[in-house]
Amino acid sequence: MLDHTTSEITPRKALRVNPAKTCQPIGAMYAALGINRCLPHSHGSQGCCSYHRSHLTRHYKEPVMASTSSFTEGASVFGGSPNLRQSLKTIFQTYDPDVVAVHPTCLSETIGDDIPTIVKKASEDGIVPRGKWVIHASPPSYAGSHVTGFSNMVKGMVDYFTNKGEKKVKGQINILPGYVEPPDMRKLKSMVAEMGLTPVGFPDTSDVLDTPKTGHYEMYPPGGTKGEKLLTTGASEYTMAMGHFSSKDPAAHLELKGGVPFTLSDTPIGVQATDRFYQGIMEATGAEIPKAQLDDRGRLVDMMTDYQHYLYGKKVALWGDPDQVISLAEFMSDMGMQPVCIITGTPGKIFEKRLKAILEGKALMPVIAQKQDLFYLHQVIKKQPVDLLVGNTYGKYIARAEDTPFVRFGFPILDRAGHSYFPSVGYKGGIHLLTSIVNTLLDRQDRDAPDERFELVL
Amino acid sequence: MSDLKSCPTVEPDEFVDKTLKNYPPKVAKKRRAHMLVRQESEENQNINANARSVPGIITQRGCCYAGCKGVVIGPYGDMVHITHGPIGCGFYSWLTRRNLFKPGEDGKNYSTYCFSTDMEEHDIIFGGEKKLKQAIYEAYETFKPNAISVHATCPIGLIGDDVQAVAREAEAELGVKVLAFNCEGYKGVSQSAGHHIANNKLFSEVVGTCDQPIEGYSVNILGEYNIGGDAWEIERILKKCGIRVGAPFSGDGKFEEMTSAHMASLNLVMCYRSINYLADMMETRFGIPWAKVNFIGVSAMSKSLRKIARFFEDPELTSKVEQVIQEEEERVYKELAPYKERLQGKTAMLFVGGSRAHHYQDLLKDLGLTPVAAGYEFAHRDDYEGSQIVSDIKLDADSRNIEELKVTPHPEKYRPRLSPEKQKQLEEEKVLKHYHGMIPDMPSGTLVIDDISHAELERLILDLRPDIVLSGIKDKYVIEKFGIPSKQIHNYDYSGPFSGYEGAINFAREIDMMIHNPAWKFMASPFEKKPLLTAELGVDK
Ligand code: SF4
Numbered sequence: 001m002l003d004h005t006t007s008e009i010t011p012r013k014a015l016r017v018n019p020a021k022t023c024q025p026i027g028a029m030y031a032a033l034g035i036n037r038c039l040p041h042s043h044g045s046q047g048c049c050s051y052h053r054s055h056l057t058r059h060y061k062e063p064v065m066a067s068t069s070s071f072t073e074g075a076s077v078f079g080g081s082p083n084l085r086q087s088l089k090t091i092f093q094t095y096d097p098d099v100v101a102v103h104p105t106c107l108s109e110t111i112g113d114d115i116p117t118i119v120k121k122a123s124e125d126g127i128v129p130r131g132k133w134v135i136h137a138s139p140p141s142y143a144g145s146h147v148t149g150f151s152n153m154v155k156g157m158v159d160y161f162t163n164k165g166e167k168k169v170k171g172q173i174n175i176l177p178g179y180v181e182p183p184d185m186r187k188l189k190s191m192v193a194e195m196g197l198t199p200v201g202f203p204d205t206s207d208v209l210d211t212p213k214t215g216h217y218e219m220y221p222p223g224g225t226k227g228e229k230l231l232t233t234g235a236s237e238y239t240m241a242m243g244h245f246s247s248k249d250p251a252a253h254l255e256l257k258g259g260v261p262f263t264l265s266d267t268p269i270g271v272q273a274t275d276r277f278y279q280g281i282m283e284a285t286g287a288e289i290p291k292a293q294l295d296d297r298g299r300l301v302d303m304m305t306d307y308q309h310y311l312y313g314k315k316v317a318l319w320g321d322p323d324q325v326i327s328l329a330e331f332m333s334d335m336g337m338q339p340v341c342i343i344t345g346t347p348g349k350i351f352e353k354r355l356k357a358i359l360e361g362k363a364l365m366p367v368i369a370q371k372q373d374l375f376y377l378h379q380v381i382k383k384q385p386v387d388l389l390v391g392n393t394y395g396k397y398i399a400r401a402e403d404t405p406f407v408r409f410g411f412p413i414l415d416r417a418g419h420s421y422f423p424s425v426g427y428k429g430g431i432h433l434l435t436s437i438v439n440t441l442l443d444r445q446d447r448d449a450p451d452e453r454f455e456l457v458l
Numbered sequence: 459m460s461d462l463k464s465c466p467t468v469e470p471d472e473f474v475d476k477t478l479k480n481y482p483p484k485v486a487k488k489r490r491a492h493m494l495v496r497q498e499s500e501e502n503q504n505i506n507a508n509a510r511s512v513p514g515i516i517t518q519r520g521c522c523y524a525g526c527k528g529v530v531i532g533p534y535g536d537m538v539h540i541t542h543g544p545i546g547c548g549f550y551s552w553l554t555r556r557n558l559f560k561p562g563e564d565g566k567n568y569s570t571y572c573f574s575t576d577m578e579e580h581d582i583i584f585g586g587e588k589k590l591k592q593a594i595y596e597a598y599e600t601f602k603p604n605a606i607s608v609h610a611t612c613p614i615g616l617i618g619d620d621v622q623a624v625a626r627e628a629e630a631e632l633g634v635k636v637l638a639f640n641c642e643g644y645k646g647v648s649q650s651a652g653h654h655i656a657n658n659k660l661f662s663e664v665v666g667t668c669d670q671p672i673e674g675y676s677v678n679i680l681g682e683y684n685i686g687g688d689a690w691e692i693e694r695i696l697k698k699c700g701i702r703v704g705a706p707f708s709g710d711g712k713f714e715e716m717t718s719a720h721m722a723s724l725n726l727v728m729c730y731r732s733i734n735y736l737a738d739m740m741e742t743r744f745g746i747p748w749a750k751v752n753f754i755g756v757s758a759m760s761k762s763l764r765k766i767a768r769f770f771e772d773p774e775l776t777s778k779v780e781q782v783i784q785e786e787e788e789r790v791y792k793e794l795a796p797y798k799e800r801l802q803g804k805t806a807m808l809f810v811g812g813s814r815a816h817h818y819q820d821l822l823k824d825l826g827l828t829p830v831a832a833g834y835e836f837a838h839r840d841d842y843e844g845s846q847i848v849s850d851i852k853l854d855a856d857s858r859n860i861e862e863l864k865v866t867p868h869p870e871k872y873r874p875r876l877s878p879e880k881q882k883q884l885e886e887e888k889v890l891k892h893y894h895g896m897i898p899d900m901p902s903g904t905l906v907i908d909d910i911s912h913a914e915l916e917r918l919i920l921d922l923r924p925d926i927v928l929s930g931i932k933d934k935y936v937i938e939k940f941g942i943p944s945k946q947i948h949n950y951d952y953s954g955p956f957s958g959y960e961g962a963i964n965f966a967r968e969i970d971m972m973i974h975n976p977a978w979k980f981m982a983s984p985f986e987k988k989p990l991l992t993a994e995l996g997v998d999k
Pocket residue numbers: 023024025047048051104105106107141142543544545546547548611612613
């Protein structure tokens with residue numbers, strides 16, 4: 001397994017091996033699925049759209065609908081305007097969405113198609129029916145990563161929906177969950193609602209990518225933030241934005257456009273990040289944290305000490321999307337675990353800065369790297385072996401090569417169940433996450449124990 | 459009254475009209491040409507195929523790069539395949555196709571790695587040739603593969619990187635074969651263009667560059683990609699018959715084997731769509747004939763073995779083949795019997811690929827299922843109507859952009875395998891150089907739909923309510939939300955093999971499980987007043 005990966009790290013300037021990120025449009029598509037009755041539209045050749053839909057489908061085991069401008073060679077030379085116009089015509093007549101969310105692929109971005117102008121013209125020509133929205137995000141697919149694409153699409157939502165100078169609605173707050181799973185989005189909304197506030201969460205992929213099986217198929221499931229709701233985002237008193245990489249830009253844009261102040265917090269994974277999430281909201285709104293949440297917090301801390309023998313001092317390698325990985329690393333070091341190598345494929349120096357600040361003084365400083373890949377991570381841990389790997393499915397090859405326990409976390413997870421049903425945010429999410437960490441370590445301990453050390457109680 | 463198999467209340471022509479009603483008129487007209495209702499009494503029914511998908515229609519199709527890197531070249535596991543472009547294209551084609559690979563004696567295996575130049579804004583603006591060259595060097599230094607391939611993605615074509623020149627230079631300097639493919643995603647209208655581009659390069663730069671003799675009754679297998687281990691089951695059976703596989707194109711393939719592929723006696727073509735170009739070119743240049751085979755399905759497998767025996771016309775081989783067929787069939791039919799009993803009379807639809815929607819009909823029929831509607835995702839007219847119509851197909855602008863190589867017999871290496879008389883006879887018997895296509899195998903009243911859209915698929919399911927749909931990942935969960943099982947036959951739902959005799963049993967077990975899983979019945983909760991599906995569909999089931 002991965003026999004050609006050696007521990008000697010030779011510098012690479014041009015070759016990416018086993019990436020720990022992917023391209024912008026899949027993030028844009030994922031975000032767009034979090035709008036009610038929205039069809040994401042990929043403006044470019046049809047391969048990208050097919051790849052993005054397939055990969056999201058593999059991760060969620062759910063229908064993922066999106067359309068494409070199906071560029072051919074001609075469109076690549078002469079521009080994609082006719083293709084986008086034809087697409088909008090076909091889409092509205094055939095599929096009747098309320099919103100079409102357009103994102104360019106690398107190709108149309110390189111050509112330089114001016115999407116807003118094309119869409120404006122299409123609206124003037126009656127191609128976009130009245131009362132329907134066509135929004136767009138401008139991700140140059142070759143800058144940043146899927147996380148950037150997500151952020152850009154959310155920013156696009158603000159661009160098209162948020163109104164200026166709205167009269168504030170008391171207790172209404174915007175929740176920008178960042179690039180997290182549908183159960184996380186559902187959980188974050190309910191955490192805020194439990195505080196007696198009215199959350200407008202967007203995007204919201206719950207009830208879109210985790211729909212029940214009833215024998216009925218709905219192309220547009222009931223979930224997703226409704227257009228009418230998005231129109232009120234400027235009337236919110238405050239925005240809670242989670243994750244520097246996935247939510248900062250849209251939150252800042254919302255402030256600028258709608259005059260809504262925001263707090264940027266880390267993705268609330270683990271005790272401290274969840275504490276900060278509540279603190280932020282409490283400070284801004286005066287609302288209180290519910291008793292039930294304090295109990296959950298206590299249960300999480302209880303668990304962190306109950307199982308300390310299996311956690312404390314354990315060396316870990318982590319990789320994935322920066323917002324989650326930052327909080328996860330903090331959570332782990334809060335239990336006395338020792339991150340040895342933390343990487344993300346997404347570029348952004350803030351990743352290293354934030355992690356250094358969090359881990360400062362707590363333990364040995366791990367190898368921290370942005371814009372890196374799994375080949376590099378594997379090389380690092382060949383020299384500094386770890387007890388646990390935490391990251392997306394692609395790590396399974398490393399786990400096998402190094403015979404290391406492995407907890408799947410992040411995007412994408414292509415080979416295990418659960419990520420689309422159980423949240424990892426909030427105190428409850430921490431309990432869930434910690435359960436899989438502890439159980440994975442214990443399964444390994446049992447597997448490796450000689451008969452005489454194979455014990456009933458652990 | 460319709461003779462559409464599954465559903466006596468649906469008039470096929472009416473069905474087609476109803477489906478088209480949802481489209482803008484021009485789109486409806488275009489799509490009409492991609493649908494037909496099969497009439498066995500009509501000879502030569504035509505269908506349009508390999509044409510552009512309508513923008514916005516929600517097609518199943520992918521791109522040229524996917525056809526080249528993903529389908530044909532990717533399976534060579536002892537090569538390093540570098541995707542030249544931004545990260546996504548390479549990322550998504552990393553380990554997602556299930557073309558399983560076992561390394562050879564040299565232990566070289568890069569099949570679990572993903573290599574990309576990860577082009578970023580700066581590289582797009584200033585050009586990526588330098589970065590590509592550097593990447594090839596780094597790949598060679600670190601991994602020492604048996605060969606390297608480079609695949610250009612959409613933006614690369616646009617910024618005009620000369621990937622061929624970079625590959626030539628690197629090859630000369632490093633002394634390792636570097637194959638560059640201009641398979642930018644916008645070329646052609648689907649994956650199909652990428653197959654052609656891949657075929658051209660393998661033919662012009664790899665096949666015939668070494669002359670290692672291949673002993674015995676030797677065949678190459680073209681268009682078999684070892685999804686879920688299919689190639690291994692086929693190899694097992696061929697070996698048992700005493701037939702030797704020279705080079706596989708390309709499932710479980712090693713670079714080296716390809717170089718002497720022209721020394722084999724016969725080319726067997728599985729997926730005609732993705733590899734007929736290579737078969738044709740090899741015949742012209744080296745005199746190696748080709749036969750279309752189908753190793754999916756018990757009777758299809760046996761029929762294909764008999765074709766091979768007919769070609770070699772050696773009594774010893776023929777009797778060995780007959781013995782193997784008898785042995786295997788006896789065992790397999792016994793194992794299939796209980797499944798067949800439960801599956802008899804069930805209906806299926808197949809919408810996938812460029813050959814599987816046809817190949818799997820043989821296997822379904824073995825199990826007693828009836829195909830009621832089928833179509834390909836990226837096939838051409840000959841895949842539907844038969845290889846005899848190739849010369850009638852008019853090339854449109856999209857196809858003309860894909861280079862057709864001019865091939866002539868090789869001055870030294872051309873070696874006809876058969877006397878002209880026997881060649882002619884076998885062609886007349888349709889043993890050689892012939893693929894009859896999907897349409898002739900479809901019974902009257904069934905539907906054939908090319909490049910099906912989401913809207914059409916939805917309509918079909920609602921109106922025809924098949925018992926199972928064979929399709930791909932993007933459709934699977936849509937279909938299953940309707941309460942109808944969907945078997946992925948691109949990736950086999952992560953199991954397999956489904957080829958040959960063993961494969962038939964695996965497939966039967968899974969189809970039976972999917973149709974009869976008791977969990978489906980819980981879709982209707984006991985708390986709902988309205989009965990689930992019947993009201994809406996009016997289908998008497
Ligand atoms: S071309 Fe760009 S958008 Fe398309 S898959 Fe590749 S990286 Fe992603």
